[in-house]
Amino acid sequence: MSFRAFLKETEFIVLDGAMGTELIQRGCRFTSLLWSAEAVSKCPELIKAIHIDYIKAGADIITTNTFRTDPWTFSKAGLSWETAKEYLKKAVQLSKEAIAECPPERDVFIAGSISPLEDCYKPELSPDYDTAYKYHRTTALWLKEAGVDLILIETMNSLSEATAATLAAMETELPIVTSFVLRDDGKIFNGDNIEEAYKKMLELGIDVFSINCTHHTIIESTLDIILPQTEIPICAYVNKGRYIQGKWEDDPEFSPEQFSLIAKNWYERGIKIIGGCCFTNPEYIQAVSRVKATLLREKNLSHDN
Numbered sequence: 001m002s003f004r005a006f007l008k009e010t011e012f013i014v015l016d017g018a019m020g021t022e023l024i025q026r027g028c029r030f031t032s033l034l035w036s037a038e039a040v041s042k043c044p045e046l047i048k049a050i051h052i053d054y055i056k057a058g059a060d061i062i063t064t065n066t067f068r069t070d071p072w073t074f075s076k077a078g079l080s081w082e083t084a085k086e087y088l089k090k091a092v093q094l095s096k097e098a099i100a101e102c103p104p105e106r107d108v109f110i111a112g113s114i115s116p117l118e119d120c121y122k123p124e125l126s127p128d129y130d131t132a133y134k135y136h137r138t139t140a141l142w143l144k145e146a147g148v149d150l151i152l153i154e155t156m157n158s159l160s161e162a163t164a165a166t167l168a169a170m171e172t173e174l175p176i177v178t179s180f181v182l183r184d185d186g187k188i189f190n191g192d193n194i195e196e197a198y199k200k201m202l203e204l205g206i207d208v209f210s211i212n213c214t215h216h217t218i219i220e221s222t223l224d225i226i227l228p229q230t231e232i233p234i235c236a237y238v239n240k241g242r243y244i245q246g247k248w249e250d251d252p253e254f255s256p257e258q259f260s261l262i263a264k265n266w267y268e269r270g271i272k273i274i275g276g277c278c279f280t281n282p283e284y285i286q287a288v289s290r291v292k293a294t295l296l297r298e299k300n301l302s303h304d305n
Contacts, residue, residue: 003109003149003175006060007207007233011299012267012292015111015237015275016054016062017285023050023065025281033077037068040087044094050282051098055108057282058289059275062098063111063152065091066143072117072127072135085142092146111152111177112143114165120181120213121243123157123190132161137168144172154179155213155277157189159197166204177235177273179210182218184242186225195225202231210235213277215242215251216262227270235273236266240280250279256287263288267295 007013020036028043030036039047047065054062066088074084095110117135118125126132140151151169156162156179166178178201180188188194194211201209209232211219216238226234238259241250263274276284 001107004207006107006109007175007272010060011272012295013273014058014060014285014289014292015235015273016051016057016059017237017276017280017282018278019047019050019063019065020067021279022281023047025279026050033068033073035068036065037073037087037091039065040069040090040094044090047091048094048098048101051095052102053282054285055098055102055104057286058292059108059285060106061109061111061150061273061275062095063113064088064095064143064148066113066139067115067154070114070117070135070139081138088139088142089146092143092148096147109149110147111150112140112146112148112174114139114143114151114153114169115155116157116161120155120157121189121246123161126158126161126190129160129164132164133168136165137171140165140169140172144174148174150175150177150207152177152179154210155181157181159188159190159192159200162197163200163204166201166206170204175207177208177210178206179212179235179237181213182211182222184215184218184244186218186222194222198226198229206232208233208235208273210237210273212237213239215239216254216259218242220262223266223269223271230270233272234270235275236271237273237275237277238262238280239278240276240284241278248278256283259284260287260291263291264295267291
């Protein structure tokens, strides 16, 4: 089944959780600009193990560890575009191997991650539109060549770069999910309006609109704006905490149990895809998967009656 067919036919979809922070939690250390891309050479088996754990937890979509395997980042680190491509291909291959080694009794799709070219929380560093388009186009074409099922353009901190990345990725003709990171005031990190971003992405023709790397309370308030006018599926994947003035603050109350309650509410409100971002782990995804299973059982019982 293609991802677009799955998206059309499936009411509740589970996305995986964090990769970068989970690699750190499991002992893989990053020391360069490449950040989590380092793990492709340093800790490949750990990447695969995390994919497998998310599949076992019930994820319908696993995300490649390609958040920083782009030519822009590798060039800044003094490495070649060819090296970036090799890392990207290896990252995609690890996700394929995870599915092969842990064959689930359901379809599992591979999302090729594309991140902002610069720091997610420093939109002022972002390059101009034409530069962003050039680099994102290269990464998207590499992901298609490597064999992903969809492109996940994530943690976008400005409408300009998100537009460049989205139009570039559309050249692959793969399904596109475009996701934004929000400040505590509900605006995109550079100050752009999320409602305008939704309208622009809808105009461009993406398959799924998303918010990620954001605390669940901020996403909750944003849903009140987006859901009443939605014409395409919505995705939300949350942080286990928030960034305040550039520093991470953990939310000790955000447990898998709390996430299950949030996920139930979001699924019932019309969110189609739910997953985790920074510092979530397979336990959080298992909680969402259980909610999905419960909701499906309840619907089947109601149909039978």
